[in-house]
Amino acid sequence: MTTSTEISRDMMNFRLRHSILAIFPLLAACAHAPQPVADSAPVHGGKTNLEQIAEAPKLDLPNVALTDRLLYEFLLGDIAAQRNKPELAAHVYLDLAKTTRDPRVARRAAQLAYEARQFDAAVDAFKLWEELEPSSPLAKQMLLTLLLSGGKLQEARPYLDSVLQADPANAGRTFMSVYPLAARSTPDKSVVLDWTIEVTHPYPKVAEGHWAVAQAAAAAGKNDLAQAEIHEAVTLRPEWDAAAVFEAELYLNSDPQKGLALLKEFLDDHPDNKELRLFYARALLNQKQFSASRDQFERLLKSSPGSPDLAFAVALISMQMGEYDRAEQELKQALSGGGKEGNAVHFYLAQLNEARQNDAVALEEYRQVKGGEYAYAARLREIALLDKVGKYAEAREVLHGVVAKNDQQRVQLIMVDAQLLREDKKYQDSYQVLTQGLAKFPDNPELLYQTAMAADKLDKLELFEQLIRKLMKIAPDDAHAYNALGYSLLDRNMRIPEAMKLVEKAYQLAPDDAAIIDSMGWGNYLLGNLDKSLEFLKRAFAANPDPEIAAHLGEVLWKRGDKDGARKVWADSAKANPDNEALKAVMKRFLP
Structure with a gap:
């Protein structure tokens, strides 16, 4: 680490090698041509800070002798800056500025302190610069920016007033610049609102001032004030699309029809504003006004006929409306355009064919999704379609080729693998997959539940109960955990x-969970409460005509003497679920 002592030693060697006459021009150059204070945009004026510094008027400079001490400090500050010691450089130059009262040195001190991110020192330096060079708009602007960024709203107020008074024609641009700084730096949004009202009050005809108050009011939860202020901004500048959009946004949540009407009114007056039309189309879509939204997207598509993105949006809306033939044509148009990612189009073509129950075509379309954000979902749907037709081995082969991006996906793939094995009646293998997964994710609630159920299926009752009780501790509000252990018993x-x-x-x-209602019904049946049992089981069956619930309902009906009702429930359910083991077992007991 380079210290000030080392820098001093270097300076002594430097002085031995060079004469004062060689050093003096360097100091003059440093004093007269400092670097820009910051590379950020100025508060207003349209010129960069560097341009404003270059155009600064000539100054009345103090008559200060270049003593050995000053020479030493100038060298110390510059060498510190060259050796990447900005804090030391800023400190030295600020002391020099206070000693010399030279505005050029104050400007350099402000630059160094700002670049070193030393807030307090930068504020002191900018204040000194502004005091020594009161005609400099950049000094005021940067001081204002710094104070606002530091959350010192009231301290910044006189500098803001000075900037506004010096250039009232650009008051709107100033308000647009300062409000975001104040909003970001001050957590208390009501304080920001009060301050914004105060500083904009003298400028009632400046639309941007009302925009700033509207923004602050919305952030503070004062929606009525926000709506009134942004409406005033739109009235003052009726062509300002950003204000029109913000006014509509304020209504879209509370009064969506009014928000949409405001957007339509503005579009009627400015029909060529494509960005606003796109916003309107999306707003209609969010309100589920699919037909109207599609009309707007189609208008955009007519003005940009080669846009696959717009064709894609139109196609998705057609899908949402159930117009599958039209959606297919629009998706293929988007695909032929080449701009929209083909993976996304193939994914939605697959979804469309699934909706048509054309699973073979859907499967081929999913296989066309080779990468991108839809790849993972496409592989899961491909696996599901193979599972649907009993191609368990092929489905597992696809599954084992999927690369998970996070633990959530890893757990999901483990459970899908276990499900495929379970449906293939490979219960021990399914259990093994789950136990291996649980070893990697021992506290995952879904894995705990599925592993417990697999253990129950294999009559590993002690392990089943152990896993379920662990799940109850991890997720005490998991209703299915209590139901699983209770129903198993x-x-x-x-x-x-x-x-x-x-x-x-x-x-x-x-x-309202049908499986839990079924458990209540079955428990009451075992306790001999047939009437109560029947009430629960009828509710469960109405909510979900599952074959196991049908088995229970039929048995209770039979026990209550309604054998015809029991036969009908069993027969109807067996027709829809001919391979269900629980249903076949109960029918065998009562209908030998």
Whole structure:
């Protein structure tokens, strides 16, 4: 690390090698031609800081003798800056500026402190520069910017007033610049609002001032004030599309029809504003006004006929409206345009064919999705379609080629793999996949539940209960965990009172879940409460005509003497689910 002592030693060697006559021009150059204070845009004026510095008027300079001490400090400051020691350079130059009262040195000190991100020193330097060179607009602008960025709104106020008074014609641009600085630096949005109202109040005819107040009011949750102020801005500048959009946005959540009407009114007056028309089209889409939204996208497409993105948007809306033939043509148009990513188009062509129940074509389209954001979803749909026709091995082959991007996807792939094996009746293999996954993600609630259910299927009752109780601790509001253990005990006719407490807890957490309602019905049946049992089971079956619920409902109907009702429930369910084991077992018991 280079210290000030080392820099001083270098300076002594420097002085031994060079005469004062060689050094003096260097100091003059440093004093007269400093670097720009910042490369950010000025508050107003349209010129860069460098341009403004270059055009600065000649100054009345102090008559200060170049003593050895000053020479030493100039050298110290410049060598520190050259050796990438901005804090030391800024400190030295600020001391020099206070000593010499030279505006050029103050300007250089302000630059160094700003670049070193020393807020307090930069404020002091800019204040000194502004004091020594009061005619410099850049000094005021940068000081104003610095104070606002530091959240010192009231301290910045007189400098803002000075900037506004010096250039009232550019007051609108100034308000557009200073409001974001104040908003970002001050957490209390009500403070920002009050300050913005105060500084813009003397300029009632400046639309940007009302825009700034509207922005501040919206951020502070004062929507009525925001709506009134932005409306005033639009009235003052009726051609200002950004203000028109903001006014519409303020209404789209609370009164969407008014927000849409405002956008339409502005578009009627400015029909060639493509950006606003695109915003209007999207706003209509968000309000599920699909036909009107598509009309707007089509108008944009007519003005840009080669845009695959617009054709793609029109196609997706047609899909949403169920107009699949039209959507297919529009998707193919988007695909032929070449600009829209082909992977996305193939994905939606696959979705379209799935909606048409044309699974073979859908499968081929999913396979055309080779990468991009839709690749993962396409592989899952490809696996699902193969699973649907019983091609479990092929589905697993596809699955094992999928590269997960995060732990959520890794867990999902583990569970899909286990499901494929389970549907292929390879229960032990399915259990093995889940236990291996659980070893990697021991506290994942979904994996805990699925592994527990696989253990239950293999009659590993102790492990099943252990996993479910761990899940209850991790996710105490998981209704399915309580239901799984409670129903497992009921199904085995074990610890019935405890099982009912678990099922009742699940029912409290999820009273509309059909599986849990079924468990309540079955538990009451085992307790001999047939009427209550029938009530629960009818509710469960109405919510979800699952074959296992049908098996339970039929059995209770039979026990209550309604054998015809039981036969009908079983027969109807068996027709729809001919391979269900629970249904076949109950029918075998009662209908030998």
